[in-house]
Amino acid sequence: MTDQGSYVEPSYERDTRYITTRITADGRDGYPVEPGRYRLVVARACPWANRAIIVRRLLGLEDALSMGICGPVHDKRSWTFDLDPGGVDPVLGIPRIQDAYFKRDPGYPRGITVPAIVDIPTGAVVTNDFPQMTLDLSTEWREHHREGAPDLYPEAWRDEIDEMARVNYTEVNNGVYRCGFAGTQEAYDAAYDRLWRRLDWLEDHLATRRYLVGDHITEADVRLFTTLVRFDPVYHGHFKCNRVKLIELPNLWGYARDLFQTPGFGDTVDFTHIKAHYYVVHRDINPTGVVPAGPDLSGWAAEHGRADLGGSPFGDGTPPGPPREVVPPEHNPVLELLP
Secondary structure, three states, rough: OOOOOOOOOOOOOOOOOOOOOOOEOOOOOOEEOOOOEEEEEEEEHHHHHHHHHHOOOOOOOOOOOEEEOOOOOOOOOOOOOOOOOOOOOOOOOOOHHHHHHHOOOOOOOOOOOOOOEEOOOOEEEEEOHHHHHHHHHHHOOOHOOOOOOOOOOOOOHHHHHHHHHHHHHHHHHHHHHHHHHHHHHHHHHHHHHHHHHHHHHOOOOOHOOOOOOOOOOOOHHHHHHHHHHHHHHHHOOOOOOOOOHHOHHHHHHHHHHHHHHOOOHHHHHHHHHHHHHHHHHOOOOOOOOOOOOOOOOHHHHHHOOHHHOOOOOOOOOOOOOOOOOOOHHHHOHHHOOOO
């Protein structure tokens, strides 16, 4: 493996300067919604990409928007298509997602990130703006949703969803990274305190309600889930977010299990890829590259009892069918334990 780069900083700040071009129904940015024209590039290891995988599956966009999957381990240059024959994406014909970024901008100066949506005819990245990307899948791609697709971004709840997602992003989704990549004790202590203040708030918030906002799954739940499912395997130890494990927080643990057992969530999770990515790539945190064998994952299949709080996963909608892109059973043995 070539140089994977460094991640620790005196006080970690995420670069959020993304390509903000949007794919919309009216094509106002030059990229209209067209089935078959675009390819969603993801890595199952990445929490930000996992959001897009879940939303695409819940909405039934598989026929309209194809998906390329990068491997879990990358170098400092780019995510790579090492899972595909010959190490080349079969649709885009490239070995690295970096190639699609350089097709858009030969001098692209920022991070080569997933998820990214690529325009297949030109081979150029359209956007890697992951927060807007999933909202657009819910709103701009509505004509191509499956029958029974849930409304993940209902108009009546949008202000509340946006605020919940905003705070959870700064304090939890990015908060775990702020802990893990802190290069000083002071920066780590401050990040740790912020993370746990919000997790304690969420633990209380979920004591009397099944979902974060409203009475069914929304975008806010998708965004929190992808951090929670990585918490015990990675963030608790590798990122030193170790006050307690997720399994020791009754409401958050029940909430996370409820989502995991909902079609479209747990069946997108690849624990093998998740652990390989963090423990192998972040060599300035884990110099040996040794990947831990634990934790025991069987608890994800345990009864959660959250239905007693009311609500239903899909509101007036229906569950998605079986996944098109299947996680290898050995990468997520929990799925074999579910009914």
